[in-house]
Amino acid sequence: MADTALAVEICDLNFRYPDGTAALENVSLRIPEGGRVALIGPNGAGKSTLMLHLNGLLRGTGSIKVLGQDLSEGDIQKVRRQVGLVFQNPDDQLFMPSVFDEVAYAAVNAGYGTDEVRQRVSGALATVGMTGYEDKHPINLSIGQKKRVTIASVLVTDNRILVLDEPSAGLDPSGRRSLIALLASLNSTLVIATHDLDLTQQLCPDSVILKDGRVIRTGATREILADASFLESCGL
């Protein structure tokens, strides 16, 4: 990947779960600002675990810098305002009693005034095509709508980095197309963990292949996905 200003710089990251499972081993990677990178790997490769490290929710050994800020020092809340994390299962992410409150949550925590919060929420909902749903309870939405609300909830604070875990999982073809169009229109750095190789080709020029907690290949998506024998050896 081109050596421009870095959004994410990870060096020798290791992480073990409390039960001793080695989830990440000697992971090193660099993602440029404005870059769009896919994290590809079979189930259990460590994609979700790696994503949870990007805003300090999990802490392994090694070095992680996000937008130049070392996560082991300094203000983690400041990093979390820059990094928007979208979970695979939207039900894990939605905890407020209305769509408006859900989307407004991060903006209120960031200290914006009521009028500005309202404006930002309207803007974020318009971006994801959910205007008019402000009063709805998130639990009553379809999965596609929930996914859009979760994306709006991280767009509201102009996150410079968006980290998405399996964003197309559970979506119908139409919802998937809408999602791809939406993500393509964003200016943020995108890090997408996915099994959806079509989505990867359409959105991410660069890919990182993970297997058994290790980075086994990085490079241009087109080249990697053209190597069928390599993909098969990785369980993809």
Add this chain to the structure above:
Amino acid sequence: MAEAHRRDHRSVFSPSFWLGLLALLIAACTAVNVGRGLPVTALAAITVTAFVATRTPLRRLSRLLPLFSFGLFCFLLLLIVPLDAAMETARLPVWGKAVPLQGMWFLGALMVKSTLIVLLTTAFAERLSERDLLAGLTGLALPAKMVSLCYLMGKGVRSLRDEAMRLVRARDARGRPRGLRAVRIGAAMAQVLMIRLGRRAENQAFALCARGYAGRLAIVQWRHISALEVAALAVCLPALTWLILL
């Protein structure tokens, strides 16, 4: 531009008022002496009125089942746990066993008070939404962590129902077990339910932290409690105190 979040026009009073009133009624039910018929009858009448006024469906009475199960369990404990023969206490003969009268009285009082509290909470919950709960608690200027805890516990009930329903559906899709096997399967499912709830709670915690949670579940645009409502609650307090001392 349309208002991003409309105010609730269903109620004349704010959520904070209703929660404050509920808190006062719960305090009255807790403090009342069950031995005095008039105050208990008055509180029961208030409870029934709340039930009717909020048009709470009768099927909500099923929420008393866990309470009555607990009461039955305590009663059985009183039967089973042997009394110290030397202990000087009045005893009641129940099914050939000597049960301490004081214990029975305490259990009875606990059940009466708990029933009133559960029914009052059920009636008020019929008209208060999840948002009203969060807004009302925030408006009462309670400590932020207490507000978070109360709201997330209430939300946890919904998560519990959701996960339980998924497990039951998964079980029934492969045939419903009968008899003793159903009990064994139920116990195994309860174990899985606890694990899934734990994982869900962990993911929710991640989601909260990822969006800057620092002890406060912040919302904007809700109906604040008015000075008139505070005055009304202030009047209710001595009124209820007088009621339970009747």
